[in-house]
Amino acid sequence: MRKPQIDYTAVFHALPGMVALLTPDLVYADANDDFLRLAGRTREQLLGRYIFDVFPENPNDRAAAGMRETRTSMLRAVATGERDTMALLRYDIQDPERSGRWVEHFWSPVNAPVLGPDGNVVLIVHRVEEVTELIRARGGLGHDGRARMLEAELFTRARELQEVNERLRRAQARDREVALALQEAMLPAPMPVGHHRAAVRYWPAAGTLNVCGDWYDLVDLPGDRIAVAVGDVVGHGLSAACVMGQLRSALSAAARVAAGPAQALEALGLYARRVDGAESTTVVKTLIDWGTHTITYSSAGHPPPALLRSGGIVAFLDRATDPPLGARPEHVPRPEASATFAEGDTLVLYTDGLVERRAEDIDTGLARLADSLARHGQDDPEALADALLADLLPPSGNTDDTALVVIRL
Known part of the structure; x- marks a missing residue:
């Protein structure tokens, strides 16, 4: 026509x-x-x-x-x-x-x-x-x-x-x-971590833009090692996401030169004092070494990583926890601890949106996480990440943001 x-x-x-x-x-x-x-x-x-x-x-x-x-x-x-x-x-x-x-x-x-x-x-x-x-x-x-x-x-x-x-x-x-462009720029898909399998998830709070103050980071290091972190900036939306982007980049850079997780968090804490909105940020940093089969970790007020061992046993890595960034008036060295792992174990890092609920003790949420890990622990990391979100997040949507990293050790 x-x-x-x-x-x-x-x-x-x-x-x-x-x-x-x-x-x-x-x-x-x-x-x-x-x-x-x-x-x-x-x-x-x-x-x-x-x-x-x-x-x-x-x-x-x-x-x-x-x-x-x-x-x-x-x-x-x-x-x-x-x-x-x-x-x-x-x-x-x-x-x-x-x-x-x-x-x-x-x-x-x-x-x-x-x-x-x-x-x-x-x-x-x-x-x-x-x-x-x-x-x-x-x-x-x-x-x-x-x-x-x-x-x-x-x-x-x-x-x-x-x-x-x-x-x-x-x-x-x-x-x-x-928001989608900002999310992609600030939380890109993780780089390959050698031959090891990993899955990441990012889930903003219901009713917000598709950006938030939660983040994850995976850094491939020499000698069959990787540094993994998750963090949580107070607040939601674009302002929290902008702070998150600065902190994530700073910690990712520190992981490449610091002697360990505690030193990386110390450097991040000093940097956070100069960033408006960074106070009370929580973050946990881990260093996984396949050569020695050890996980070295340090936490700044963040929920503890979960280590799923063979037989469905879940251990929470909580022996190196310190206050959030900027919580102390003066700089103090942060603690660091280590745990061993076996081939086939699974390490899970997450932000509090996965386990915390109002009017509920945090131990209840951690128990739900341990139970879900025990039931789905044999799944590959991608399927396990989906199962954890399905089990732990409310069907109607959560009021807090959630970031999640699952690594098969």
């Missing part, structure tokens, strides 16, 4: 309802046929002229505000690049055939910007809904005229609310795109 040739100028002039085009200086560039007919003006009387030279304010009405409100709305559309819906407006128009006679009109206007290739506003679409006849049909503005004007006002407000909801929907869609 042939593509129809559309004459958009003819379409514009035939549009139902009053529509005019103005420059950002509020000069008429064009108007459709309904606008000319209902406004009582010819095209020659409009084009190239300033809007309020064509339609000045009624000098006999000291309370008139239509010109001021219309100008404000149009200039707001130019400044923001966003559509602006006005409230119901009374705007008297001078009779072109009888000088000094002003005709009462009620308008419901919308001003929408048209953007050029550079993103600047080049035109304003001024669409006006004429509701004068509606007001007159209901008896004008007599003793109950305010109520009828309110009825028309509510109609306008309902339409405005629809437009606001649509803008909010578009903004939320943009926010989700930004």
Whole structure:
């Protein structure tokens, strides 16, 4: 089928309802046929002229505000690049055939910007809904005229609310795109850790953007060793995520030069003192060495890693726990401890969203984690990570963020 040739100028002039085009200086560039007919003006009387030279304010009405409100709305559309819906407006128009006679009109206007290739506003679409006849049909503005004007006002407000909801929907869609890009930049897929199998999960709190203050990090080190960490910044959303990004990067760098987890956390603690919003952050750092079959760890106020041994026995690595970052007024060396592991054991690091619930002791959540590990421990890391989330997170969504790392040792 042939593509129809559309004459958009003819379409514009035939549009139902009053529509005019103005420059950002509020000069008429064009108007459709309904606008000319209902406004009582010819095209020659409009084009190239300033809007309020064509339609000045009624000098006999000291309370008139239509010109001021219309100008404000149009200039707001130019400044923001966003559509602006006005409230119901009374705007008297001078009779072109009888000088000094002003005709009462009620308008419901919308001003929408048209953007050029550079993103600047080049035109304003001024669409006006004429509701004068509606007001007159209901008896004008007599003793109950305010109520009828309110009825028309509510109609306008309902339409405005629809437009606001649509803008909010578009903004939320943009926010989700930004959040996903930010998540990907701050929490990329982990680099390969030699021949060892690992799985990571990131689960933001229900009702938040797809970003949070929880993080994970895996660093491949020489000598068949890896450094693994999880951390939790206080708060949710973009501000917490920005702090998280700084701390995660700093700890990842420290892991490559520090002698062990405790020294890496000491360096992170000193750095966190210079980062707004980093106070009370919790983090646990582990160093897994397959050459010696040991896990060396240190915790800054974080829930203990879980080590699943053969036979379904779960041990929590809790012998090197210290306060969160920034909790002490002075720098103090952090503790460090080690545990041995056997081939086939599983190490699980997580943030408190996996195990903590309001009005419940933390030991209850840790017991749930141990039980789930014992039941699903033979699964591969990817399946085990999914099983832990399914078992431990509420079906309706959690109120806290969750990060999870599962490593088959």
